[in-house]
Amino acid sequence: MAVLSLVLATFLGALGAIAKLSGGMLPTGVAGIYTTIVRGVPDLVLILLIYFGGQRLVNDIGRGLDLDYIEVSKFWSGVVSIGFIYGAYLTETFRGAYLSVPKGQPEAAYALGLNRGQTLRLVTLPQLLRHALPGYGNVWMVLVKSTAVVSVIGLEDLVGLADKAGKSTREPFLFFTAVILVYLAITAASNWGLRQVDRRVSKGITA
Amino acid sequence: MNFEIILEAWPLFAKGVWITLHLTVLALSLGFVIALPAALSLHHKGRFHRVWGAYVYVFRGTPLLVQTYLIYYGLSQFDWVRSSFLWGAPGFLDGTWLGAVWPSLKSAWWCALIAFSLNSGAYQAEILRGGLAVVPEGELEGAKSLGLNPSQVTRLVLLPSALRRALPQYGNEIVFMLHGSVVASVITIQDILGAGRTLNARHYVAYEGFLTSAALYMAITFAVVWVFRLVERRYLRHLNIRTAKPKGAGAPGIAGIGGVAWR
Numbered sequence: 001m002a003v004l005s006l007v008l009a010t011f012l013g014a015l016g017a018i019a020k021l022s023g024g025m026l027p028t029g030v031a032g033i034y035t036t037i038v039r040g041v042p043d044l045v046l047i048l049l050i051y052f053g054g055q056r057l058v059n060d061i062g063r064g065l066d067l068d069y070i071e072v073s074k075f076w077s078g079v080v081s082i083g084f085i086y087g088a089y090l091t092e093t094f095r096g097a098y099l100s101v102p103k104g105q106p107e108a109a110y111a112l113g114l115n116r117g118q119t120l121r122l123v124t125l126p127q128l129l130r131h132a133l134p135g136y137g138n139v140w141m142v143l144v145k146s147t148a149v150v151s152v153i154g155l156e157d158l159v160g161l162a163d164k165a166g167k168s169t170r171e172p173f174l175f176f177t178a179v180i181l182v183y184l185a186i187t188a189a190s191n192w193g194l195r196q197v198d199r200r201v202s203k204g205i206t207a
Numbered sequence: 208m209n210f211e212i213i214l215e216a217w218p219l220f221a222k223g224v225w226i227t228l229h230l231t232v233l234a235l236s237l238g239f240v241i242a243l244p245a246a247l248s249l250h251h252k253g254r255f256h257r258v259w260g261a262y263v264y265v266f267r268g269t270p271l272l273v274q275t276y277l278i279y280y281g282l283s284q285f286d287w288v289r290s291s292f293l294w295g296a297p298g299f300l301d302g303t304w305l306g307a308v309w310p311s312l313k314s315a316w317w318c319a320l321i322a323f324s325l326n327s328g329a330y331q332a333e334i335l336r337g338g339l340a341v342v343p344e345g346e347l348e349g350a351k352s353l354g355l356n357p358s359q360v361t362r363l364v365l366l367p368s369a370l371r372r373a374l375p376q377y378g379n380e381i382v383f384m385l386h387g388s389v390v391a392s393v394i395t396i397q398d399i400l401g402a403g404r405t406l407n408a409r410h411y412v413a414y415e416g417f418l419t420s421a422a423l424y425m426a427i428t429f430a431v432v433w434v435f436r437l438v439e440r441r442y443l444r445h446l447n448i449r450t451a452k453p454k455g456a457g458a459p460g461i462a463g464i465g466g467v468a469w470r
Contacts, residue, residue, distance in 0.1 A: 037425070040428040040429060041386075041428075042385075042386035042424055044389040044390070044392075045389060045400055045403075045421050048404075049417040052413045053413045053418075055413065147270075149270070159273055166281075170284065172280040172283075173277065173284045176281045179269075183268060183273065184265065184268045
């Protein structure tokens with residue numbers, strides 16, 4: 001679930017960053033509203049809004065089209081909500097990373113006779129990656145933790161299951177401690193993985 | 208959208224705003240009380256810095272929701288907690304003011320406050336530690352050469368300087384805590400989101416309550432961001448002299464981005 005959300009968030013983030021950098025009035029405005037709203041509202045509120053509001057919206061449309069009752073999947077509304085939220089954060093990450101690639105780099109690439117696609121692929125993207133990675137890792141960590149909130153809409157994720165198990169065995173402390181350990185393991189593993197990737201993309205750069 | 212029921216429910220939302228702000232401010236203050244010794248210990252590699260490090264690691268590495276559940280649902284599993292003073296005021300305090308405000312793990316409000324404070328304390332400790340780390344060595348040497356003793360150096364030079372440098376991240380932390388406080392509504396507290404859910408349940412609607420909550424949270428967030436922009440301009444002025452405005456967001460992932468919540 002976290003991985004799927006991240007894929008969606010990355011896509012939306014890239015789209016948002018392109019929109020903000022394009023300089024056109026409409027895309028910049030739309031992306032601006034998107035990032036402002038998402039970052040001003042708590043994630044749980046948005047998740048509930050998308051799950052319950054989305055359910056109603058889909059069925060209102062469905063009724064207009066004479067369809068039967070449609071059940072919105074909890075899993076997918078969770079994925080969509082979280083992807084939607086962190087897409088906004090990644091928009092800013094990518095935009096910042098793009099802006100921190102010195103302008104001279106693509107200019108030099110053009111001067112060497114590379115075309116636009118080649119410049120993007122060979123010069124701008126590798127450097128952009130290096131700048132975006134710390135922010136990207138940050139978003140991943142926050143995203144993993146915010147998936148816990150999805151249990152509130154009744155999804156049986158780690159937290160939802162632990163809640164159930166804790167209630168039926170009357171040992172909630174045990175189960176929630178286990179959940180905490182699992183999250184710590186995930187964060188520790190991601191930390192380690194990110195360090196490896198960071199070392200790889202920063203090769204040849206002395207800090 | 209039905210604006211009538213929103214207007215009708217405004218006392219509910221007013222109360223929700225009060226509870227959210229109350230909870231957030233208290234949690235941030237208590238968190239600061241925890242964070243200060245933690246950050247100093249971590250910075251100076253004090254005797255307990257490993258203990259503080261573990262605390263920060265655990266609370267930053269796990270979701271706030273799970274921490275709140277652990278305290279609210281988890282602790283009540285133990286008989287010794289339920290029979291101790293943690294569960295309620297001792298009998299002889301019944302009817303006194305102390306009995307009325309006694310911190311009890313029975314109440315959702317106290318559990319939320321404890322969880323939020325511990326969580327915020329861990330994040331604030333990390334922010335402060337970062338602030339302490341970037342205080343230039345020269346400032347401290349200057350203070351020492353003026354004949355200040357170590358505790359004076361810490362109190363008069365190191366901490367004020369570090370706090371100023373930590374200001375931007377502090378703004379983020381406040382917004383984060385505000386957003387984190389929605390978890391309280393999950394354990395039955397009637398904060399802003401709680402009010403929204405009540406409204407939705409009462410009228411069997413889907414958007415009105417949540418949209419109103421979202422608007423309220425957004426208003427508070429922007430108020431905080433705006434205030435912090437003013438405070439930063441006032442207190443970080445000396446750091447901005449002659450530094451050209453950095454292009455774009457600067458180093459990504461370090462100072463946070465934009466100024467709105469970021470974690």
